[in-house]
Amino acid sequence: MDNNIAIQLENINKTYVLHDRGNTIRDRFLSVFTGKTTRKLQALNNVNLEIKKGEFFGIIGRNGSGKSTLIQIMNKAIPPDKGGLVKVNGQSMLLALGLGFNSELTARQNITLCSSVLGMSIAEIKERMAEMISFAELDDFADTPVKYYSSGMKSKLMFSIAVNAEADIFLMDEFFGGVGDQNFRKKADEVFHNRLVKGKTIVHVSHQVDTIKKYCDRVMLLEMGQVVMIDTPEKVLQNYK
Amino acid sequence: MIFPVIFSTFTQLLERSMALKISKSFRNRLERIYLFANTDYYVRYYGSKLGILWAFLNPFFQILIYYFAFSYLIFRQQDPSFILYLFTGVITWQFFSEATKSAISIFQRQRFILQNIGLPKVDFFWSLLASKFWGYLINFIIFILFDIALFHPVFSIRLIYLIPIWLGLAMFTLGICFYLSTFYIYLRDLDHLWSIVLMAGFWVIPIIWDSSIIFEGYEFMMWNPITAFLVQIRQVTLHNEIPDYQYLGLGLTVSFVLAVSGYLFMKYKSKKALEFL
Numbered sequence: 001m002d003n004n005i006a007i008q009l010e011n012i013n014k015t016y017v018l019h020d021r022g023n024t025i026r027d028r029f030l031s032v033f034t035g036k037t038t039r040k041l042q043a044l045n046n047v048n049l050e051i052k053k054g055e056f057f058g059i060i061g062r063n064g065s066g067k068s069t070l071i072q073i074m075n076k077a078i079p080p081d082k083g084g085l086v087k088v089n090g091q092s093m094l095l096a097l098g099l100g101f102n103s104e105l106t107a108r109q110n111i112t113l114c115s116s117v118l119g120m121s122i123a124e125i126k127e128r129m130a131e132m133i134s135f136a137e138l139d140d141f142a143d144t145p146v147k148y149y150s151s152g153m154k155s156k157l158m159f160s161i162a163v164n165a166e167a168d169i170f171l172m173d174e175f176f177g178g179v180g181d182q183n184f185r186k187k188a189d190e191v192f193h194n195r196l197v198k199g200k201t202i203v204h205v206s207h208q209v210d211t212i213k214k215y216c217d218r219v220m221l222l223e224m225g226q227v228v229m230i231d232t233p234e235k236v237l238q239n240y241k
Numbered sequence: 242m243i244f245p246v247i248f249s250t251f252t253q254l255l256e257r258s259m260a261l262k263i264s265k266s267f268r269n270r271l272e273r274i275y276l277f278a279n280t281d282y283y284v285r286y287y288g289s290k291l292g293i294l295w296a297f298l299n300p301f302f303q304i305l306i307y308y309f310a311f312s313y314l315i316f317r318q319q320d321p322s323f324i325l326y327l328f329t330g331v332i333t334w335q336f337f338s339e340a341t342k343s344a345i346s347i348f349q350r351q352r353f354i355l356q357n358i359g360l361p362k363v364d365f366f367w368s369l370l371a372s373k374f375w376g377y378l379i380n381f382i383i384f385i386l387f388d389i390a391l392f393h394p395v396f397s398i399r400l401i402y403l404i405p406i407w408l409g410l411a412m413f414t415l416g417i418c419f420y421l422s423t424f425y426i427y428l429r430d431l432d433h434l435w436s437i438v439l440m441a442g443f444w445v446i447p448i449i450w451d452s453s454i455i456f457e458g459y460e461f462m463m464w465n466p467i468t469a470f471l472v473q474i475r476q477v478t479l480h481n482e483i484p485d486y487q488y489l490g491l492g493l494t495v496s497f498v499l500a501v502s503g504y505l506f507m508k509y510k511s512k513k514a515l516e517f518l
Contacts, residue, residue, distance in 0.1 A: 016516065023517060024430040072515075076359040079512045093358050100357045104284045113280060116273045117358045121265070158357075167358075 003089070006169055006201035007051040007074055010085040014044040014069050014078075014225075043069040044080070044225045051201060053089070056192070058216035058233065059205045060240055066225040067205045068096075071171050074203060090168025090201070091118055093161075095175045100158050103147035107138050107157055110146055115165040128164055136160035137184065156184055163191055169201045174208075209237055270364065277351075277368030278375070281343075296376050297383065304331050307449060322392060325479055328384050330448035333471050336377035337414050338439045344369055344418035345425045345432045348514040356515060363504065366422075370415055374407075388478075395481050402477045402484050405493065410470045413496035419503030423510045426517045446471060466492040466499075 018039045019027075044066045051057045059067050072078045073086060075094045080086060093114075094100075101110045111132050115125045133142045136156040146154065155175065162170050192202075192215055206212055212219055212233055219236040221228040229236055286293045308324045344366065348355065351365050388394050425431045444450075446467050452475075455463060462468070469492035473484040 022429065023427060025428050025434065026430070028428065072356075075357075077356050077515050088359075091358070094356060096357075100353055102280065102284070102353050105280065109280065109283070113276055113354065114358065116269065116276050117354060117360050119266075119269055121269060122272050122276075 004053050005050050005087075006053045006055070006089050007049070007203070008085070008087040009047055009049040009070075009074070012044055012047040012049075012070070012073060012084040012086070013042070013081040014066070014073065014084075015081055016041045016043055042225060044073075047225075047227055049220065049227070049230070051203065053201055054199050056202045056204065056215050056217045058212040058219035058236075059203065059222060060207060060209075060212055060219055060236065061222035062207065064224075065222040067222055068173055069225075070222070071173050071203060071205050074169075075171050088169065092169035092171055093118060093167035094171045094173065095155075095158050095162055096173035101146045101154060104145055106143045106145055107133060107136070107149075108142050110157065111161055111165075114161045118161070118165040118167050120165050125165075132160045132164045135164060135187075152181055152184075156181070159184075159188065167200070169203070171203045171205075173205045175204075209240070213237060273360070274364055274367045274371060277365060278372035281368060281372040282375075297380065300332050300335050300380055303335075304328050307331065311449060322479075325384075325388055325392065326451075326475065327449065328387070329475055329478060330446070330471060332377060332380040332384065333410070333474060334443060334446060334448050334467075335380070336373055337410070337417075337467060338442070339376070340369060340373040340414045341417050341421055341435065342432070342439070343373070345421045345435060347418075347422045348426065348511065349518045352515060352518060362507065362511060362514075366415060366418055366507075369418065370411060373414075374411060385478075394479075396478075397481055399477055399481055399483060403474065406470050406473045406477070406484065406489065409466065409489070409493040409496045412493075412500040413466045413470070416496060416499030416501075416503035419500070419507040423507045426511060426514050442467075466495050 018041055047066075047070060059070065061067050069078070071094065073080050073084075074088065075092050076086060076088065077094070100114070102113070105113070108129065111129060112122070112125050115128075115132075116122065120128075133139055136153075136159070138153060138157060141149070141153070146157070149157070159175070202215075204211065204216060216233050218230060219233045220230045221236050221240055229239060282293070282296075286295055304324065304327050307327050311327075312323060347365050347369060348362070354360070355362070385396075389396075421431065421435060445462055445465070447462075448471075452463065452468070452472050463472075469488050473489050473492075476482045476484055
């Protein structure tokens with residue numbers, strides 16, 4: 001794999017097998033007598049893509065077009081169908097609403113766990129802990145279990161970890177849709193504009209046209225699991241409308 | 242907390258020794274395993290008022306209940322050292338049953354991190370094993386102190402035989418954990434079935450009954466790795482004898498095969514864990 005490439009996808013198909021019955025021993029036993037109770041749903045169809053290191057790449061498409069499935073495949077959280085190839089150069093982190101934390105643990109403990117998984121040592125985490133908490137604007141709630149946080153607070157915390165623990169690849173799935181706080185959105189703007197995440201690769205999945213237009217170097221338009229086009233934001237957004 | 246102190250001393254010692262230079266990624270992995278193990282302990286015990294004490298109170302009361310039930314109510318067993326026999330059985334069984342029960346839903350519990358940041362799934366199992374074995378070790382130390390205080394036993398260098406026995410026990414437990422957690426992805430009520438298996442296992446394994454008096458036709462009950470390890474643990478700790486190499490060797494072989502095959506099974510069959518759970 002070329003060292004300048006952050007993510008390479010070749011021949012990516014994804015078929016979900018939907019079970020009409022539940023997934024228990026009883027259901028498995030009953031299906032022997034009642035026959036097949038599964039249906040197939042093709043979520044992605046022959047997607048090929050290369051994202052360069054340091055690129056701000058957008059993915060746009062309507063609900064059900066396969067955007068989130070694609071980003072989960074990039075994060076290696078789910079596998080593509082047989083024959084598909086996923087190569088990722090660096091440590092990626094998915095930023096999505098409602099994901100990412102052990103709700104029983106405090107912000108401090110979640111920062112420690114996630115940062116360690118992203119490659120930081122315990123000593124480094126201790127050193128940067130105050131900075132991460134203050135970046136997320138959670139100084140007064142650092143020792144409160146995350147289960148008491150609002151979704152906005154969780155998003156801030158997640159963004160702070162990704163920026164400060166220096167994930168190589170940020171995979172953002174409709175991430176800024178959930179951060180209602182204008183001050184924090186401004187801060188995120190600064191992060192991207194001042195290139196605090198310089199050299200980092202960002203994949204931004206959204207159907208918010210303004211953020212795509214504002215940040216992305218290239219954009220992919222997905223429709224029914226298929227790539228319609230990959231081009232500059234202006235050209236792709238013309239087709240999307 | 243004592244755990245971080247032990248851990249950092251351990252890694253510092255390793256780093257300082259000339260022969261073992263730990264690479265940053267390996268050190269990071271060790272730290273990650275430690276952090277997950279520590280989290281497991283924290284989530285389990287720190288929410289309750291007595292906290293970590295529950296890890297010791299539970300087996301303590303279990304031993305006391307069985308001791309009084311079997312010494313005074315059922316068998317009229319008057320040998321006071323019977324409590325040591327029970328002690329080793331209960332804590333060893335508790336290690337196995339707690340680890341396997343906890344492993345069943347491990348991917349579901351850890352999906353918060355699996356979904357966001359890719360990491361080798363096997364690390365969760367190392368953490369689980371470390372956390373449960375830590376509890377077992379502390380219970381074992383309490384057992385040794387209890388034995389010394391009340392029964393004045395003779396311990397010798399033969400205690401070193403506990404290392405291969407524990408290694409076998411850990412491999413067997415790990416193998417079962419790999420299989421259970423992977424099957425759970427496709428069979429969501431496996432935890433109920435497993436609790437029945439554990440209930441039966443408690444009586445199949447010589448935790449309470451005397452393994453030296455086995456009824457004719459029931460010898461097969463001795464041929465499982467947990468029994469093999471438990472019998473050897475008692476041989477070493479209660480009788481200061483060397484283990485039966487053939488019996489232990491067989492247990493170790495079966496456990497090794499189970500751990501390796503379980504790992505491969507988990508690796509290839511758990512890829513769709515996040516889709517199903």
